Amino acid sequence: MPTTRQLLNSAQVARFVAHGFLRLDAVVPPEMNAEALGVFDTGLPSVPYGSEVAKAFPEGSFARRLVELPAVAGALESLVGPDPTVDHHFVHTREPHQGSAQPLHADALIDLRTDAFDVQLMYYPQEATADMGGTLIVPGSHLRRTNESDTGRYQNLLGQTRLTCPAGTVALLHHGIWHGGRRNDSDTVRHMYKIRFNPTVPQVRLWDTADLDDPAVSEELRRVFPWYEPATGRLEIHNRVRLWRSLTGDPGFDIDHWATRISNRPATRRSTV
Amino acid sequence: MTTRQQVLVLYLGTSTLDSDVVGWARYDGTGGTRPTTGDSDEPPYKTGVAALEDGWRLFQAAQLVPPYPGAEHETSFLKHEFFFERLVEV
Numbered sequence: 001m002p003t004t005r006q007l008l009n010s011a012q013v014a015r016f017v018a019h020g021f022l023r024l025d026a027v028v029p030p031e032m033n034a035e036a037l038g039v040f041d042t043g044l045p046s047v048p049y050g051s052e053v054a055k056a057f058p059e060g061s062f063a064r065r066l067v068e069l070p071a072v073a074g075a076l077e078s079l080v081g082p083d084p085t086v087d088h089h090f091v092h093t094r095e096p097h098q099g100s101a102q103p104l105h106a107d108a109l110i111d112l113r114t115d116a117f118d119v120q121l122m123y124y125p126q127e128a129t130a131d132m133g134g135t136l137i138v139p140g141s142h143l144r145r146t147n148e149s150d151t152g153r154y155q156n157l158l159g160q161t162r163l164t165c166p167a168g169t170v171a172l173l174h175h176g177i178w179h180g181g182r183r184n185d186s187d188t189v190r191h192m193y194k195i196r197f198n199p200t201v202p203q204v205r206l207w208d209t210a211d212l213d214d215p216a217v218s219e220e221l222r223r224v225f226p227w228y229e230p231a232t233g234r235l236e237i238h239n240r241v242r243l244w245r246s247l248t249g250d251p252g253f254d255i256d257h258w259a260t261r262i263s264n265r266p267a268t269r270r271s272t273v
Numbered sequence: 274m275t276t277r278q279q280v281l282v283l284y285l286g287t288s289t290l291d292s293d294v295v296g297w298a299r300y301d302g303t304g305g306t307r308p309t310t311g312d313s314d315e316p317p318y319k320t321g322v323a324a325l326e327d328g329w330r331l332f333q334a335a336q337l338v339p340p341y342p343g344a345e346h347e348t349s350f351l352k353h354e355f356f357f358e359r360l361v362e363v
Contacts, residue, residue: 101310136311144348153282154351155298155310162311182311227295227351229286235348 006074007208013078013247014220017240020142020177022079027071028123028168035062036125040091040191047086050198056086063089063195066123072170078207079172080119080199087118087196094133094184094192102180103152104136107196110147111176115246116199118175123193127167133184134163135171135192140225141178143239151178159226204249212248222255234258274362277302281329281357283321288337288353290321296351303363321355329357 008022016022028036039062047056057064067073076084107120128134138160162182163171173179175196184190211217221240224233241259245251254260284296294316299308318324325331333356340347 101312104310144350146349151350152310153298154284154296155308156313156316157284157296158294158316160311160314162314180310183309227284229295229352231287232348232352235346238346239348 005077006070007206008075008078009208010211011214011216011220013207014217014244016079016172016174017243017247018220018223019139020174021137021139022075022172023165024071024075024170024172026166026168027069027170028066028125030168032062032065033125033167036123036193037191040093040125040193044089044091047089049087050085052083052085056089066193067121067195072121075170075172076119076121076197079117079203080197081201081203081206083201084119084197084199087198089193089195092181092192092194094181094190096184096187096189098133098184101133101136101183103149104138104154104178104180105149105151106142106146106176106178108148108175110145112145114242116203118199119197120173120175120177121195121197122171122173123195124163124165124169124171125167125191125193126188128163128165128169128190129186130162130164131184131186132188132190133182133186134165134190136180136182137161137163137171137173138178138227140223140228140236142174142176143236143243144176144178146178154178157227203247205247209248218255276360277363279303279359279361281317281324281359283316283318283324283355283357284351285321285353285355288335290325290331290334290355292353293320294318303361324357329359332356332358 012022044063053064053067057067067076122135138157221244222237228236237255238258241253241255245253279302280300282298283294286292286295297316299317301308318327335352335354
């Protein structure tokens, strides 16, 4: 890992908890972006599931240099901790005028963990314009319990993000986020390189927590998204409170009393006295 | 001349048909259009009733299903799904 640590702050991690993803625009330098296209054309060596980063990506390899860029390394460490393992990696390619989009989906299997999450790094070596079919991401969908492409019926959700970004952009996604590669209506081949990371340490206060009590944290966590049904949106905030409690080790944390109110049981307290 | 079905699926903010659209999908039995995932950011109608006013016929509405015991706080699929159709001569 690099010596210059650029850890996320609490507001940024809270934003990740609410949105389910974090964008790092143009953090990969142009010379690496140019190199990436050749690396992807050649093909990347396969990596055994669960490999340590140092074994998965040898010193000097493109992938190793990518994950050791200070902004990328700092964000990864803040979310999955030091020394995560590499679940798998893959280059996704959308050909020009490719006929169809991927159905909206979450990767892997329905995932019931409440005290751990994987992070998927998505790297875009080229500028992604609107007609290039950049990844569709549904903000705030990551805590929904759905299995893979069972959400394919949803073509469009209000407030969805149709990713456009400058070259060298990295997005870090919670494993549960609903997403899909969009139809590429341009004349340009589009590449996206994905690496899934598994944490190897408890995901508790891994970031720079100096601003933990800043009001910006609560502001991020109480955010609602346009596609939420109002009633279910309240449950989303409740579930973020549960995740934030786990991430901070603070069982009393709450937003607007949502979790505290419905766990208040005086009769239970009396019976234990 | 023959008849083909066009289908519009609207996801609404509440269980009432006049609440706001929060999600949508379209399928075109005429083959004239090929709607797909992530092809528009603006909903075709503001509410379910607005679709009725434009001639779409409602043929299915999501039931109101109580939460599963023990999973009352979990979130999953969108709840308020309404299927509309329009019959088109081709």
